[in-house]
Amino acid sequence: MEMIDDAVINIENLVKKFGKFTAVNNISFKVRKGEVFGFLGANGAGKTTAIRMICGLLEPTSGDIQVSGISVKKSPEKVKQKIGYMSQKFSLYTDLSPERNMDFFGDIYGVAKDEIKKKKSFLAQQLDVPSLKSIKTADLPMGFKQRLGLACALLHDPDIIFLDEPTSGVDPLGRREFWEEIYRLSGMDKTIMVTTHFMDEAEYCDTIAIMNFGRVIDIASPDSIKKKYSSANLNDAFIRAIEMDRKKMEDN
Amino acid sequence: MGLVGIIIKEFKHIFRDYRTLMVLFVMPISQMIIFGYAMDLQIKNINIKITDYDKSTLSRELSTKIDGSSFFSITSEDGDLNELFQQRLLHAVLTIPVGFAGDLNSRASPEVDVIIDGSDSTRAVIIRQYISGIIMEFSSELRGGDELPINIVPSYAYNAELNSAFFFVPGLTALIMIMVSALLTSITIAREKEQGTFDLIKLSPVHAYEVILGKVIPYLILSMFIGIFVIVSGVFLFGVPIRGSYLTLLLYLFIYCLTGLSFGILISTLVSTQQAAMLIAMIATLLPTLFLSGFIFQLEAMPKILQIISWVIPARYFLVIIRGLMLKGNTQGELLLYTSMLILFSIVFLGISIRRFKAYLES
Ligand SMILES: Nc1ncnc2c1ncn2[C@@H]1O[C@H](COP(=O)(O)OP(=O)(O)OP(=O)(O)O)[C@@H](O)[C@H]1O
Ligand SMILES: [Mg+2]
Numbered sequence: 001m002e003m004i005d006d007a008v009i010n011i012e013n014l015v016k017k018f019g020k021f022t023a024v025n026n027i028s029f030k031v032r033k034g035e036v037f038g039f040l041g042a043n044g045a046g047k048t049t050a051i052r053m054i055c056g057l058l059e060p061t062s063g064d065i066q067v068s069g070i071s072v073k074k075s076p077e078k079v080k081q082k083i084g085y086m087s088q089k090f091s092l093y094t095d096l097s098p099e100r101n102m103d104f105f106g107d108i109y110g111v112a113k114d115e116i117k118k119k120k121s122f123l124a125q126q127l128d129v130p131s132l133k134s135i136k137t138a139d140l141p142m143g144f145k146q147r148l149g150l151a152c153a154l155l156h157d158p159d160i161i162f163l164d165e166p167t168s169g170v171d172p173l174g175r176r177e178f179w180e181e182i183y184r185l186s187g188m189d190k191t192i193m194v195t196t197h198f199m200d201e202a203e204y205c206d207t208i209a210i211m212n213f214g215r216v217i218d219i220a221s222p223d224s225i226k227k228k229y230s231s232a233n234l235n236d237a238f239i240r241a242i243e244m245d246r247k248k249m250e251d252n
Numbered sequence: 253m254g255l256v257g258i259i260i261k262e263f264k265h266i267f268r269d270y271r272t273l274m275v276l277f278v279m280p281i282s283q284m285i286i287f288g289y290a291m292d293l294q295i296k297n298i299n300i301k302i303t304d305y306d307k308s309t310l311s312r313e314l315s316t317k318i319d320g321s322s323f324f325s326i327t328s329e330d331g332d333l334n335e336l337f338q339q340r341l342l343h344a345v346l347t348i349p350v351g352f353a354g355d356l357n358s359r360a361s362p363e364v365d366v367i368i369d370g371s372d373s374t375r376a377v378i379i380r381q382y383i384s385g386i387i388m389e390f391s392s393e394l395r396g397g398d399e400l401p402i403n404i405v406p407s408y409a410y411n412a413e414l415n416s417a418f419f420f421v422p423g424l425t426a427l428i429m430i431m432v433s434a435l436l437t438s439i440t441i442a443r444e445k446e447q448g449t450f451d452l453i454k455l456s457p458v459h460a461y462e463v464i465l466g467k468v469i470p471y472l473i474l475s476m477f478i479g480i481f482v483i484v485s486g487v488f489l490f491g492v493p494i495r496g497s498y499l500t501l502l503l504y505l506f507i508y509c510l511t512g513l514s515f516g517i518l519i520s521t522l523v524s525t526q527q528a529a530m531l532i533a534m535i536a537t538l539l540p541t542l543f544l545s546g547f548i549f550q551l552e553a554m555p556k557i558l559q560i561i562s563w564v565i566p567a568r569y570f571l572v573i574i575r576g577l578m579l580k581g582n583t584q585g586e587l588l589l590y591t592s593m594l595i596l597f598s599i600v601f602l603g604i605s606i607r608r609f610k611a612y613l614e615s
Contacts, residue, residue: 057451080455091448093261095268100261107257108456152452 007066008033008160008191009054014063016049016214023049025214026063031193031207036186038202039195040238041211047195048088050211051162054193055085067160084153088164088195090145094138098123098148101137102155109156116155123151126181143174150181161185163194167201179204199235208234210241217245254458258466262440266474276474280428280482281489287420288490298379299327300344308353310394317390318346323382337369344368344379356394377548381419417490422574423547425486426567429479429505430541433512434519434533436471441520442529453613460609464602468513475509476502483578495581503584504577504591508570511594512537514601515566521608541567569593 009031016024024046031037039047052058054065056076065072067079092101099120106116124132127144137148146166153161163182167175179201182192194205202208202222209219218225218241222234229244231237266273302315319326329341336342347365355362366383368376444450453463483501486492494501516533523529543549544558545567551559562568569590576582 055455057454077457080457083455085452085455087448087451089448091452093265093447093449096261096264100264104257104261105452105456108254108453108458110254110457 006032008068009037009193010064010066011050011054012064014050014053014065015061016046016053016058017061022214024053024060027211027214027216029209029216029219031191033191034186034189035191035206036182036204037191037193038205038208039193039211040199040202040208041195042242045211046214047211048164051085051164051193051195055083055162056080057085081156082159084156084158084161086146086149086153086161086163086166088168090149092137092145092149092152094136096137097135098132098137098140098144101148102132102152105152106155111155119151119155123147141171141174142169143171143177146170146174146178147181150178154185158190160191160193163192165195165197168197175201199233199238202234202238210238212242212245213249215245217241254462255466258458258462259469262466262470265440266470276432276478277481280424280432280478281485283428284421284424284482284485284489287424288417298324298343298382299329299341300324300346300383301327301329301342303345303347305350306348306352310353310356311348314348314387314390318383318386321382321386324386333367340369342369344383346383356391377550378419417486417492418579421486421490421492422578423545423571425479425482425574426508426545426570427538427541427547428482429475429508430512430515430567430570431534431537432478433471433475433509434516434537435530436475437467437513437516438519438523438529438533439516439526440467440471441517442523442526445520445524446526458613460606460613463609463613464517464605467517468510468602471513472506472509475513476506479505479509492578494578496577497584500584500587501574501577504570504573504587504594507591507594507598508566508573511566511570511598511601514598514605517605518601518608521605521612537567540565544568545571547571566594566597 007030011030012028014024014027015022027050039050041047049058053060054067054072056072056079060073068082070078070082072079093104096104102116102120102123106113106119120132124130127147129144132148137145140148150163150166153163167178170178175198182194183204186192194201196202205222207219207221208225209216210225211217218228220228225241226232226234226237229237229240231240300318302318304311304315315326318324327342329336333342333345345367347367349363349365352362352364364387366380368379368383441450444453480502483494483505487494515537516529519529519532519536523532540561541547544551544554544562544565546562547567551562551568554562572590573582573587576587
């Protein structure tokens with residue numbers, strides 16, 4: 001049994017319709033504090049739509065979202081302070097330097113100057129580059145771009161971090177380093193909600209939710225999922241879960 | 253924090269993108285040169301027919317004066333007026349009525365009748381302006397410059413030097429500045445929406461007014477530079493004077509730029525792509541300014557409904573201001589009403605924008 005006060009994200013009957021099309025179809029789940037929560041699903045399953053609603057970037061058609069016990073609908077401003085968000089599409093100022101991007105986002109979040117400076121040198125050290133000043137963000141390799149995006153999302157030290165496909169387009173080594181960073185954050189008791197297409201990455205999650213056509217069809221730890229669909233790996237389990245869901249839908 | 257950060261970032265964008273910056277300065281100048289050249293061509297070789305019913309010394313003197321100007325050549329083409337206009341053999345007909353000299357001598361106001369080929373309306377306006385200019389010059393020479401007693405619509409009375417640049421430099425300045433400033437702000441915010449950076453701004457605790465001022469202030473400075481550059485080019489390339497105070501001109505240019513930038517911000521609240529922003533900003537500034545500001549077409553001659561619509565065209569007010577300051581030497585006070593209108597527009601545009609952004613950022 002999950003304890004209520006343990007849940008930092010609490011979603012109930014969340015629905016999003018675009019016109020007649022239902023992108024997110026009545027999903028409910030809880031995310032515990034300090035958990036790495038993975039969102040799995042084929043293209044168009046509704047992962048991005050769900051995350052954007054939880055962050056307060058998109059208004060739900062119906063349903064209830066609580067983040068840290070605060071209703072996103074009632075006090076979006078309070079929720080914003082607690083969350084960091086990295087969108088699926090790379091969205092920093094590519095014409096500016098990485099340093100300038102961090103300065104800017106730090107500034108609009110009201111982060112103190114020396115705090116920003118600390119985070120900049122930390123990132124430079126992590127990426128093993130001498131400076132973040134003299135390069136254009138557009139010219140960075142994808143792996144570095146995503147790390148910069150993460151650093152920008154972390155500037156105001158949020159408790160909950162949303163990462164929408166942070167490793168797509170990143171090489172294997174870069175992916176591993178990114179996940180090491182996710183683990184480091186999780187170790188600092190931060191809650192992380194991440195979407196991915198990579199099953200090896202899904203293995204690293206504490207809990208995964210499989211989405212199909214806007215619905216969450218299963219939600220459990222990677223091990224229980226594998227057991228449930230009697231598969232040796234998560235890839236097979238995922239495919240079986242989707243197939244079973246399709247059959248169930250056809251029967252109805 | 254917030255506001256200053258946005259301003260600094262915006263300046264970095266501006267200076268990083270030096271190609272756009274160059275276009276912003278080169279475009280107005282090339283427009284002015286092309287416009288100036290095209291107008292110059294149109295103004296030469298105007299075929300005018302003079303029907304002189306008065307046959308007095310004075311009326312003949314007027315004919316000679318028109319013939320002597322470099323713009324007109326007098327023809328004696330006869331026939332159907334419409335056909336002559338269509339074949340471009342004739343562009344205008346001036347009729348001097350019986351009693352012209354008598355009226356003029358007795359200090360009454362005689363009337364002359366002008367029919368102008370209206371098929372090319374730009375040209376028609378210029379022709380009319382030139383005929384008015386010559387007639388006024390004629391009458392003021394006669395009266396020692398104190399009065400202008402001949403009745404013609406004195407719409408371009410201040411352009412007695414017969415310089416076409418006097419007509420298009422103020423108008424083009426009004427057109428270019430509203431277009432450029434509306435484009436600058438609408439595109440920069442639409443770009444942030446496209447890139448997704450606006451989502452990150454939305455998630456941050458910045459206020460709507462900080463976002464808006466953070467965009468307006470840098471571009472206000474940039475558009476002032478562009479505006480000054482445009483006016484200075486008008487003065488040096490085309491010899492247009494600035495008869496009013498420079499300081500007033502700068503101040504009112506500042507307010508006009510603010511109006512345009514605010515309008516651009518308003519547009520950016522309505523669109524989500526740069527392309528849509530560009531399209532709307534262009535159409536919403538270019539067309540009304542060309543047709544309904546009094547730049548090319550005279551407002552007084554328009555149907556009432558168009559005149560009423562013209563009240564909400566900012567360029568209409570700035571045109572009075574800049575013509576007044578460049579050509580007439582108006583004072584700050586004389587133009588206060590028009591400036592107040594521009595300030596009002598800015599407040600309304602910014603007010604609506606802040607409300608819309610607030611709803612957007614704080615949802
Ligand atoms: N603004 C919108 N208007 C209309 N339909 C939309 C909109 N945003 C998303 N959709 C649709 O909703 C569905 C879910 O989209 P979403 O981006 O949430 O999927 P996703 O699971 O993130 O997919 P991907 O793995 O490709 O990122 C898709 O079919 C998409 O076309
Ligand atoms: Mg997605």
